[in-house]
Amino acid sequence: MSETTELDKTRRYLVPVARLQLPGEPDYVHLSLYEWEPRSQLWLTGLAVCGRSTEQGALPEGTEVTCPNCPLYEDTYRAVLDRESFRVLPDEERSALAALPDQVRVAVRESGLKQKWIADRLHVSEKHLSQLLTGRVVMTPEWAERILALCGMELVVTVRPRVGGAR
Ligand SMILES: [Zn+2]
Numbered sequence: 001m002s003e004t005t006e007l008d009k010t011r012r013y014l015v016p017v018a019r020l021q022l023p024g025e026p027d028y029v030h031l032s033l034y035e036w037e038p039r040s041q042l043w044l045t046g047l048a049v050c051g052r053s054t055e056q057g058a059l060p061e062g063t064e065v066t067c068p069n070c071p072l073y074e075d076t077y078r079a080v081l082d083r084e085s086f087r088v089l090p091d092e093e094r095s096a097l098a099a100l101p102d103q104v105r106v107a108v109r110e111s112g113l114k115q116k117w118i119a120d121r122l123h124v125s126e127k128h129l130s131q132l133l134t135g136r137v138v139m140t141p142e143w144a145e146r147i148l149a150l151c152g153m154e155l156v157v158t159v160r161p162r163v164g165g166a167r
Helices: 070-084 098-109 115-122 128-134 143-152
Strands: 013-020 027-037 041-048
Touching: 013 041, 013 070, 013 143, 027 070, 098 128, 098 143, 115 128, 128 143
Parallel strands: none
Antiparallel strands: 013 027, 027 041
């Protein structure tokens, strides 16, 4: 892809990739995950989703996938990627803090993680976690941050001019 700068580096994409240039490799265009690799500062492809080895690098967007097997896995991959792209949207109507339990609860649900697993990681009881998520115990930004981190998400705090002027 030439327009790599437009891709979100926190996300993964499905892209067409070339077959490995080895004799015996079927002559197909495959699908592969495309992922930003921070250490090498490159977008990298991996195995084809059908399991075949591929040449590194994405083919131009829109290149037809001719592998008969890759499309069989495409829906599953897309579902996972859609979930990864989930972002908690700021709720303009309510204060950010009041919305925290709701947003964190949604993030937990979307992550597919078990509350028991999260509670164990945070060294709290499952009941305490549940009370945090339902707002019965105050969800501090610290707690939100720790829970969200386990879900692969982060808390974003913004500072902006006060409504009605500076003073
Ligand atoms: Zn394939």
